[in-house]
Amino acid sequence: MWVVRQDEQTRTRSKSFGEIATDYDRFRPGPPDEAVDWLLPPQAVDVLELGAGTGGLTRQLVGRVSHVRAVEPDDRMRAVLADRVPRAEVVAGRAEEIPADDGSFDAVMVASAWHWVDEERAVPEVARVLRPGGRFSLLWSGPDRTIDWVREIFAGGQTQSAERIEAWDARRRERHTVNLGPESPFTEPERRRVSWAMPMTRAEILGLVGTYSVAITMSATARQEHVASISRHLDTQTALATDGTLEMPMRCLCWRAALR
Secondary structure, three states: OOOOOOOHHHHHHHOOHHHHHHHHHHHOOOOOHHHHHHHOOOOOOEEEEEOOOOOOOHHHHHOOOOEEEEEOOOHHHHHHHHHHOOOOEEEOOEOOEOOOOOOOEEEEEEEOOHHHOOHHHHHHHHHHHEEEEEEEEEEEEEEOOOOHHHHHHHOOOOOOOHHHHHHHHHHHHHHOOOOOOOOOOEOOOEEEEEEEEEEEEHHHHHHHHOOOHHHHOOOHHHHHHHHHHHHHHHOOOHHHHHHOEEEEEEEEEEEEEEEO
């Protein structure tokens, strides 16, 4: 059974990132090399990226393959992408109607964006544009909020009950679930988790907070208080207070499957 998770709130949030496109490019870290290497087929020549945003993954792809088509629906995000990653072929489009010929790509990749698409329409489109044996690869990358103190930072230091934490974790697990449909055209998916740490300053942490859709879609007053509460909580982090940076635990959840 298909699980289509799109509703009016999701559509609104998915279209919010263009409002802060420059900050998104500045503060959102790209995925680690280890994850990209695992997800990208070793002999790939033509790679299509969906929901490319401002190019966090695209930058890495153009250094590995000769042809990258970066598909992004938002005009504002796409303008930053084209400016920052000129080696990519940047085009408008969506996962539900991919601008590509049948069987024209060795891989289709998506970074932290698959949870915004209508899978019932997007999965057949991905299969359509892949060559036989081509790979479908997804990743979700960012601070590891399964760690209590990281979760507390992004919650502004608010103490949360065990029930609320479990509900929050369940929602995030749902965002990382891929539903290929009852007659999947793909092989059994493989999964991998890559963990690392990234030094981040207070300004970088607060800038990153502002790039998430939940913050972008807040009222100006609510967003200001949200960021302020996180800033106050950062005052309690002794590692940050010592040298101005904090070693942020990061994780990248990787998923890949091949077209049958």
